Amino acid sequence: MLTTLTPAAAPLGALAKAPTGINGLDEVTGGGLPRGRPTLICGPAGSGKTLLAMEFLVRGATQFDEPGVFVAFEESAEDLAANVASLGFDVAQLESAGRLVIDHVNVNGPEIEDTGDWDLEGLFLRLGMAIDAVGAKRVVIDTIETLFGAFTNTAILRAELRRLFGWLKDRRVTAVITGERGEGTLTRHGIEEYVSDCVIVLDHRVDAQASTRRLRILKYRGSLHGTNEYPFLIGEAGISVVPITSLGLRNRVSTERMSTGVPRLDAMLGEGGYYKGGTVLVNGTAGTGKSTLAAQFCEVTCRRGERALYFAFEESQEEIVRNMSSVGMDLQRAVDADLLRFECFRPSVLGLEQHLFAMQRAVTEFAPAVVVMDPISDLLRIGSEADVSAMLTRQVDFLKARGVTALFTSLNAGTEAALPDQQIASLVDTWLLVKTMEGNGELNRLLYVLKSRGTAHSNQIREFVLTSQGIELADVYVGPQGVLTGSARQAQEALELSDGTARLDDLEQRRVNLERRRDAVAAQTAALWREFEDEADVVGQLLTHGSTGAEDRADQRVEQGRLRRADVQEPGNRAAHDPSKRGV
Amino acid sequence: MDATHDYHQGVAEAAGETWQLRLYVAGQSPKSLRAFANLKELCEEHLVGRYEIEVIDLIEHPALACSDDILAIPTLVRRLPAPLRKIIGDLSDTERVLVGLRLQPSLPR
Numbered sequence: 251m252l253t254t255l256t257p258a259a260a261p262l263g264a265l266a267k268a269p270t271g272i273n274g275l276d277e278v279t280g281g282g283l284p285r286g287r288p289t290l291i292c293g294p295a296g297s298g299k300t301l302l303a304m305e306f307l308v309r310g311a312t313q314f315d316e317p318g319v320f321v322a323f324e325e326s327a328e329d330l331a332a333n334v335a336s337l338g339f340d341v342a343q344l345e346s347a348g349r350l351v352i353d354h355v356n357v358n359g360p361e362i363e364d365t366g367d368w369d370l371e372g373l374f375l376r377l378g379m380a381i382d383a384v385g386a387k388r389v390v391i392d393t394i395e396t397l398f399g400a401f402t403n404t405a406i407l408r409a410e411l412r413r414l415f416g417w418l419k420d421r422r423v424t425a426v427i428t429g430e431r432g433e434g435t436l437t438r439h440g441i442e443e444y445v446s447d448c449v450i451v452l453d454h455r456v457d458a459q460a461s462t463r464r465l466r467i468l469k470y471r472g473s474l475h476g477t478n479e480y481p482f483l484i485g486e487a488g489i490s491v492v493p494i495t496s497l498g499l500r501n502r503v504s505t506e507r508m509s510t511g512v513p514r515l516d517a518m519l520g521e522g523g524y525y526k527g528g529t530v531l532v533n534g535t536a537g538t539g540k541s542t543l544a545a546q547f548c549e550v551t552c553r554r555g556e557r558a559l560y561f562a563f564e565e566s567q568e569e570i571v572r573n574m575s576s577v578g579m580d581l582q583r584a585v586d587a588d589l590l591r592f593e594c595f596r597p598s599v600l601g602l603e604q605h606l607f608a609m610q611r612a613v614t615e616f617a618p619a620v621v622v623m624d625p626i627s628d629l630l631r632i633g634s635e636a637d638v639s640a641m642l643t644r645q646v647d648f649l650k651a652r653g654v655t656a657l658f659t660s661l662n663a664g665t666e667a668a669l670p671d672q673q674i675a676s677l678v679d680t681w682l683l684v685k686t687m688e689g690n691g692e693l694n695r696l697l698y699v700l701k702s703r704g705t706a707h708s709n710q711i712r713e714f715v716l717t718s719q720g721i722e723l724a725d726v727y728v729g730p731q732g733v734l735t736g737s738a739r740q741a742q743e744a745l746e747l748s749d750g751t752a753r754l755d756d757l758e759q760r761r762v763n764l765e766r767r768r769d770a771v772a773a774q775t776a777a778l779w780r781e782f783e784d785e786a787d788v789v790g791q792l793l794t795h796g797s798t799g800a801e802d803r804a805d806q807r808v809e810q811g812r813l814r815r816a817d818v819q820e821p822g823n824r825a826a827h828d829p830s831k832r833g834v
Numbered sequence: 835m836d837a838t839h840d841y842h843q844g845v846a847e848a849a850g851e852t853w854q855l856r857l858y859v860a861g862q863s864p865k866s867l868r869a870f871a872n873l874k875e876l877c878e879e880h881l882v883g884r885y886e887i888e889v890i891d892l893i894e895h896p897a898l899a900c901s902d903d904i905l906a907i908p909t910l911v912r913r914l915p916a917p918l919r920k921i922i923g924d925l926s927d928t929e930r931v932l933v934g935l936r937l938q939p940s941l942p943r
Contacts, residue, residue, distance in 0.1 A: 356903045365923035365930045366869075371860040371907035372892060372899045379896040401906070401922075 271309030
């Protein structure tokens with residue numbers, strides 16, 4: 251959606267550029283305004299043309315050793331100095347140091363009558379004198395169209411303006427000419443016709459009661475430039491044009507971790523928590539404990555003596571402090587120690603840009619290590635999804651540039667993440683999802699790490715329990731019935747415990763049985779030995795009376811033979827008398 | 835009070851005074867020379883004996899372009915009688931010069 255051009259991307263031999271020093275504008279223009287050529291800045295009244303032009307001069311004089319001349323047709327030098335003093339520019343000091351000249355040209359229309367041929371040589375001489383006085387490299391003419399009200403002969407005036415811009419080029423000054431936006435034309439009197447090298451359009455729009463200033467490079471001859479509308483802010487340190495990707499990718503990164511305040515979560519994220527300077531999104535449905543996670547993070551940060559800034563869009567400071575005390579967090583102590591600060595406001599009180607500005611100012615003032623925005627989904631009430639994600643992107647860039655660790659919470663209505671979350675998801679480093687699960691007549695909370703850049707994070711789902719000692723994470727049981735939480739988890743824990751006891755009993759029983767068996771075996775062995783000894787006695791006695799025994803046996807055999815013979819039947823006879831054995 | 839009344843009053847008030855006129859030029863440009871010639875001719879016709887013309891070359895005194903708020907060249911300034919009046923151009927349109935100096939009532943436009 252937004253492109254960016256870095257100054258380094260400009261090829262060699264390209265147009266020479268004069269850096270503006272204005273936050274973000276040099277990125278958008280690929281290095282600044284065309285050096286030695288006039289640039290037209292046009293926009294409606296109050297769009298910031300004069301401030302932009304003045305900042306270009308002031309930064310030129312202070313940062314780039316390029317003194318400047320400001321020709322003011324509309325405001326007196328005193329008014330102008332007073333107006334820009336609010337941006338921290340000390341114009342009077344620059345003037346006395348010979349770095350800047352402000353020349354207020356008083357144009358009194360009605361006193362002038364046109365009596366024949368004339369030219370603007372007087373203006374040229376004035377300008378030339380001012381340029382020579384400070385060795386100016388930059389010139390601003392604000393707003394030259396005022397001349398159209400003073401001179402009736404516009405044919406001469408147009409010819410003279412054309413000559414003026416040519417003259418400025420000859421003097422090799424980088425000029426900025428401002429123009430009031432006209433109906434159907436860029437400027438009311440069409441002076442864009444004479445300034446064709448670079449045209450920047452400023453705009454000041456009100457969408458959904460929120461005003462946003464925007465800047466667009468309409469034309470930049472001979473140079474690449476960003477073509478989008480970039481939001482810009484007029485802040486205490488001047489103008490900030492914020493192309494989305496200009497800041498985000500050049501930050502120094504930290505490998506340091508910051509505890510989340512929940513030991514098991516630290517372990518889940520691997521090696522001790524969120525990355526310092528990272529961005530964390532905690533996303534979940536209502537009542538899932540997002541704010542509690544955020545507050546816990548603040549609390550642990552403050553306990554280390556670092557500062558945390560909490561932007562709350564839904565609850566007041568008192569409410570948050572009270573609610574968190576119910577889960578064992580004493581935030582009041584951190585507030586009293588000036589380590590924790592709450593900024594509570596409804597998003598609808600300001601526009602997105604002002605919110606961004608107000609938050610950035612608060613961050614600059616308080617210099618926290620941690621910033622919480624709770625919840626960012628509330629911002630959707632005052633801006634479209636695209637605007638909100640653009641604003642958050644800038645906030646992320648801003649915080650990253652300062653090494654501030656950010657935690658955003660976001661409320662989603664259903665199970666799916668809302669659109670800005672998806673868009674911001676690519677910006678965040680760590681994305682935690684908290685959701686509720688209904689089952690067994692209970693609503694339990696689950697937490698898992700959806701994404702965590704650069705960390706060997708856990709893939710496990712944990713049950714998220716709010717106790718009077720803060721947040722605890724518990725293992726969940728995954729079985730045939732699915733994920734078990736709450737009382738089902740406790741039941742499972744109890745079940746496993748009793749299973750264990752049963753196993754122990756079983757083992758003991760087996761040991762006892764074994765003992766008994768050993769006794770039985772021993773008893774049996776003893777009995778066998780006894781039998782054996784009895785038999786050995788008998789055999790011994792028999793061997794002693796050996797001869798008697800032999801005679802007896804011979805008599806017995808004779809007797810037996812006689813008896814058996816008497817019983818003997820021939821096998822063949824038996825078969826003949828048995829009909830069942832024949833003819834099957 | 836109409837314009838004609840204004841004019842007559844202005845002429846009556848100015849009648850006795852010496853007119854102080856200042857002509858701003860930039861070098862010896864044709865426009866500047868033409869303006870001076872036209873001015874001289876006009877004064878001789880309407881303000882004989884009671885005018886002073888001071889010619890200021892802004893190339894020599896550029897600072898005066900700032901202090902006197904001069905943009906266009908040539909510019910004629912009526913310093914006296916008050917109030918101060920400014921006229922620009924080479925003064926070739928005599929009628930408009932007379933109106934601008936309030937030596938003649940406004941032209942119907």
